[in-house]
Amino acid sequence: MLLGKVVGSVWATQKETGMENLKLMIVQPIDCFGNSSGQTVIAVDRIGAGVGERVIVSRGNPARMLFPQKVVPIDAIIVGIVDSLEVGEP
Template sequence: MFLGKVIGSVWSTQKEEGMENLKLLIVQPIDWKENEGGPTVIAADRIGAGMGERVIVSRGTPAKNIFAHKNVPIDAVIVGIVDSYEVQEG
């Protein structure tokens, strides 16, 4: 999993079977200081994240497992919206 910030949306009228009604968001990975931390990712969102929000993203097989009842071509999914976090430095 990684921490990210929602920076955009992707609209697609034609999607693979199983992806109907899935919102797709563009997420910029960030570190705990909110510095960019790698290339952007398109992630499925079922929990209602919005532009500018910090989110937790799961990738790979764990992301697909959320859709256990369907076989969807998903490799990233938003699993949480971050309210706050605390990091102890040093």
């Protein structure tokens, strides 16, 4: 999993089978201090995250496992919205 910040959304009227009605968000991975740490990813959002929110993203096969009844061609999914974060001294 990774920590990220939602920086935008993606609209696609034509999608692969299995992706109908899935909201897509652009997520910038961040470190625990809020600094960018990697390349942006497009993640499915089923929990209602908005632009500017910090989120938890699951990637790879665990992301697809949240759709047990169908095969979904996704690589990343937002699994949580971060309310607060506590980090100790580095």
